[in-house]
Amino acid sequence: MPSNAPSASKKRKRDDPLHESLSFELDTSSSTGTTGPLLVSFPALRAPKDTPFKCYGRKKTKKDYQKDKDDGGKYEHTLVVGEAPAVEFISNEEESRRAADSGCSYLLAVRDPRTSKVKILPSPKTPYILTRTVKALKSIAPADAPSTLAYREARTALGETFGTKKAKAAIRAQERNRIDAGSMEGVMQHVVDGIDGNVEGLLTKEEGKDLADSARLVPPFSATATDPGDVYALNDIIPDAEMKALNITGIEQKPNHNDRVAMLPWKYCNWVNNHLRRMGQEDKSKARKHKIKMLLYVSTMFLFRRVMSHPKGLDKATICDKMINVPPVVVDGLVSRFTESTRGSSVHMLTSAMSTKLLAYFLALCLRVDDFVSNPKTLADDLSLSVANVQAAFRSLGCQLKTLGDRERASRGLSDNLVDTKFAVLTAPVQFPKVRTRKKRA
Structure with missing residues (x-):
């Protein structure tokens, strides 16, 4: 016979702390002189979770004071540095300033599930944009830029290998019209002597005037x-x-x-x-x-x-x-x-x-x-x-x-x-x- 007792729910009920009343609290630790949490951004990469980061202050220069005057003090003159086993991170000041000029401000809030309190933490108004440097590549000297001759030779070789028929014909025509300066060294003096000999037959200024008058x-x-x-x-x-x-x-x-x-x-x-x-x-x-x-x-x-x-x-x-x-x-x-x-x-x-x-x-x-x-x-x-x-x-x-x-x-x-x-x-x-x-x- 059917039971009149209420059926027990098959789903397990969980205590949802979101239904509890929340309270907000402003963290006043900044008044003691300590630095609050910082907001950083890693464009196109992710730093390991165990990477330690440190914040350093930087002495302001006259140029910095002028920038602060222009932007209203939106940017803090500090550096954020982190080091992982293979990669180093450092904040890019110019990119961070561009982010500060974008018009967005940020606040950090941390919720404690035990006390249902949301703590507003002091933080910079804008994030720090970090750039990375691979440690293994720091010891390698940067390669010199290719010379004009090397660039032209590489471009010609590439065009002759993969270029179209029209491009190959243009390359061959350009090579025919190019003058080899080295081959001209032996004939330059002959050319100069020929010019000097021909100049002797030219009219002087007075002779040219007399010819024009006649x-x-x-x-x-x-x-x-x-x-x-x-x-x-x-x-x-x-x-x-x-x-x-x-x-x-x-x-x-x-x-x-x-x-x-x-x-x-x-x-x-x-x-x-x-x-x-x-x-x-x-x-x-x-x-x-x-x-x-x-x-x-x-x-x-x-x-x-x-x-x-x-x-x-x-x-x-x-x-x-x-x-x-x-x-x-x-x-x-x-x-x-x-x-x-x-x-x-x-x-x-x-x-x-x-x-x-x-x-x-x-x-x-x-x-x-x-x-x-x-x-x-x-x-x-x-x-x-x-x-x-x-x-x-x-x-x-x-x-x-x-x-x-x-x-x-x-x-x-x-x-x-x-x-x-x-x-x-x-x-x-x-x-x-x-x-x-x-x-x-x-």
Whole structure:
């Protein structure tokens, strides 16, 4: 029959101390000057349980005081050292400081199961990060770093053994391009002697300057002349034969200015016309006739430049036909000095270099008429060129661009409206512009 007695539990009941009341107690042993327990960390390893550890204090330096000031005293300047039979442990100060800066704080609590008391133990706010040193490896000297040559040889051997076909081809190409410094020792002196021998054939600085000056597309000049009139001689600009062939009798006989302009080869140059108007009011003299001949030659150069602007060039007969009222000897001289023609061809062309040369001779003659002070703006309008191009041509002749003072303008009869105008002034001894060299960018 069923029993009315309560059935006994088959499981064994254990006293669970967690159900008992707990009490907390703060350990005051730190007030007696003793050091409480320390919290350490063993990254990627575990120390034997029987490893003894000791804590040592370290004297603070000025740098430590500054660090304490910066981090608010979160880190304690102590060392934790432990020694096992095969391994030594020591706290890493830098790693421990990084842990202190991580923002975490730790407290240690120990529960006594007999009294159900939890004791809060004093400990550092952050753990000590320990590093290990294997005792057996301390006596082995560290190996030296491999040299560049040894590293390259090992890398080449590895690439030739396990590299791809493309990598092996690159290694072989690199070996072919490598220069053996040892093999060059016997030929270095031969190379140096060859350099010294070849240097003897190079130009000096003065010889190089003379060669560069001779290649300038300007009239023949004197670098030692002390007077602007002697820099470019007139017979180098206008040969004596051409100067004698110029006939100014018709221009001198015309009393009216428009009639004199009508006698010019090119009638549309304001610079020539204005000079001719001023000369018509002067007394007849040898210097005046000389200047009229120069104006007539300037007008002839204007016409020649206009005729030779044909893109395909012209033959000699056509040029003579278009150069109306110009002596043949003048036409021949202009064609021979300022045109180029291909071998076996009778067509003459005004190339870019010859155009630059013609402009230089033209401006040099204008400077002589202007007493070596010319206005680039007036000539640029007559030549249908920009003022910058004409100014650059004047600089190539050795002129300086500058404004004139009131007294100098008055002596030359120039208007006060030209106070801000830059004139091309030829000085002696002549100084040509230096070639600018650009610096390499880093």
